[in-house]
Amino acid sequence: MLDISDLTIGYSGGKVVAPNLNATLERGNLVCLLGANGTGKSTLIRTLCGFQPALSGSVTIGGREVATLNAHDLAKELSVVLTDRLSVPNATVEELVGYGRSPYTGFLGRMSKEDRAMVAEAMECCQIAHKRKELLSNLSDGERQKAVIAKAMAQDTPLIVLDEPTAFLDLPTRVEIMQLLRTLASKSQKSILMSTHDMELALQMADKLWILHRNGPLDVGSPEDLLLSGVFNNLFGQTNVQFDVRTGLFKVAYEYHATLPVAGHGFHFTLLRRAFARRGIKLEHSANRDSFWLQIATHAEKPYTLFFEEVPVSHHKSIDELVDKVEQCQAKQKVEAVASEPGRS
Ligand SMILES: Nc1ncnc2c1ncn2[C@@H]1O[C@H](COP(=O)(O)OP(=O)(O)OP(=O)(O)O)[C@@H](O)[C@H]1O
Secondary structure, eight states, X not given: OXXXXXXXXXXXXXXXXXXXXXXXXXXXXXXXXXXXXXXXXXXXXXXXXXXXXXXXXXXXXXXXXXXXXXXXXXXXXXXXXXXXOOSOTTSBHHXXXXXXXXXXXXXXXXXXXXXXXXXXXXXXXXXXXXXXXXXXXXXOHHHHHHHHHHHHHHHTOSEEXXXXXXXXXXXXXXXXXXXXXXXXXXXXXXXXXXXXXXXXXXXXXXXXXXXXXXXXXXXXXXHHHHHHHXXXXXXXXXXXXXXXXXXXXXXXXXXXXXXXXXXXXXXXXXXHHHHHHHTTEEEEEOSOOSSEEEEEOTTSSSOEEEEETTEEEEEESOHHHHHHHHHHHHHHHXXXXXXXXXXXX
């Protein structure tokens, strides 16, 4: 449906954002375009949609070069959702979705029975029909997003391109919008390309990912193949975010200044590890019990016991209280260690 070949994107004055990009978007596929801030996702989307010229290479939609299509022909091939600016805030939902039919309604913009039926169907499908008479300026962000997607649907193009349609939405609404786009892709056989920073949802819901790296390349593949290929490991360069390939989740990289040996496993250990990591203490399964160590007894009323060598120091029910106690003990231990250095009293 959409094909980009040796495409170099950028700006006038020779500013290349990413050179020699290659990718294909197939019919019925939902593709998520991912990449760190500033890698060029919006620049790529604007270039694909013909809003800015390519520096070199080609973009074809349905076999036709985008640069050679006039606005009217392009509007029958491609609908674009740029959600950061809404050009008609004083329109109602129904009017906005109706504008989606404008490539077909002729000079006077009069809608036929079929046009009206398509507008109604698009609002129904995007679960926004109940707000049809509402002004766009009175909608929530999620409702507005559904309205602009309904407009794209009413435009009835084989290709829909969206720039960050899930930005600023809460998690259930992000999932709802992604599910809506998934259904549009698979049931209506639309090809959908959306840029997003929502990696974890993209990994779960996209048929393919396009991963744009700084200065290129553009990696293309199914989420699973890309996970196995290791492209995610370098997505953000050497930063404080690490990607865990096994879980498909990003994790914060903590800085540690101490370790605490632990006896015990399971969910309690997972939660404790995170709580201590925030304070810079790394929990380790270790047999080294020369100093403080922690025992987890899941079924006890107070499941966390702090030991000094073989002697129990304290029992705790809450993780918060335990973390405070460990920090106090470590501070005390440091003071004692300093006090016992030769030459100190
Ligand atoms: N009009 C412009 N003229 C020149 N350079 C621009 C222009 N717009 C964007 N850029 C530059 O192009 C590069 C890519 O920007 P772009 O907005 O495409 O990135 P992005 O991946 O969409 O970023 P984000 O995730 O932060 O939205 C950046 O270095 C940016 O400064």
